[in-house]
Amino acid sequence: MRASDSLEHILVVQGDITRQDVDAIVNAANESLLGGSGVDGAIHQAAGPELLAECRRLGGCSTGQAKITQGYNLPAQWVIHTVGPVWRGGQHHEDERLASCYQSSLTLAVEYKIRTLAFPAISTGVYGFPLERATRIAIATVNVFLDQSSVIEQVRFVCFGDEAYEGYQSVLADTFGNSR
Ligand code: AR6
Numbered sequence: 001m002r003a004s005d006s007l008e009h010i011l012v013v014q015g016d017i018t019r020q021d022v023d024a025i026v027n028a029a030n031e032s033l034l035g036g037s038g039v040d041g042a043i044h045q046a047a048g049p050e051l052l053a054e055c056r057r058l059g060g061c062s063t064g065q066a067k068i069t070q071g072y073n074l075p076a077q078w079v080i081h082t083v084g085p086v087w088r089g090g091q092h093h094e095d096e097r098l099a100s101c102y103q104s105s106l107t108l109a110v111e112y113k114i115r116t117l118a119f120p121a122i123s124t125g126v127y128g129f130p131l132e133r134a135t136r137i138a139i140a141t142v143n144v145f146l147d148q149s150s151v152i153e154q155v156r157f158v159c160f161g162d163e164a165y166e167g168y169q170s171v172l173a174d175t176f177g178n179s180r
Pocket residue numbers: 015016017018028029030035036037038039040041042084120121122123124125126127128129158159160164
């Protein structure tokens with residue numbers, strides 16, 4: 001596959017991830033997998049209490065890893081829960097751990113034959129990861145993965161607000177040049 005081919009499979013949208021009509025949405029969870037604020041809270045709220053009941057049976061999840069549940073009342077059939085790193089200045093393997101969240105989520109998606117997948121900007125809220133740095137890692141990691149795998153038809157980056165949306169568009173343009 002040529003470098004620009006993966007661009008055809010990447011979409012950046014602005015909105016609420018809980019409303020996305022895709023096979024799976026990714027949750028920016030914490031190691032307990034028992035819910036929280038931000039996107040995690042929104043997903044649990046929209047999916048309903050059965051999601052928490054299933055999460056309780058998973059026994060948590062390490063930073064950089066991912067686990068899957070059903071989506072219950074969400075439009076998405078599946079929720080992939082991943083745990084981003086807490087930003088501690090950048091010298092504590094934050095970049096690798098964030099990349100690992102995207103890789104682990106995509107690997108699980110392939111295992112479950114998921115064809116369309118939506119990611120939030122993992123770690124960029126409560127966990128404090130700088131947005132532009134996180135965006136570069138997200139796009140680069142997804143791009144490399146899509147170059148090597150043809151199962152996933154669409155990866156949608158769901159941006160909450162103008163700043164994230166513009167940031168994703170500008171990193172995409174940097175990554176793919178004028179091939180868009
Ligand atoms: N749709 C899409 N993106 C959203 C939504 C939404 N409905 N709501 C927030 N965002 P955060 P983290 C964006 O804090 O930094 C939780 O308590 C938000 O603007 O949700 O990985 C967990 O339980 C930001 O850009 O996740 C953990 O304890 C991005 O989603 C902790 O927060 C991520 O922000 C995880 O922190």
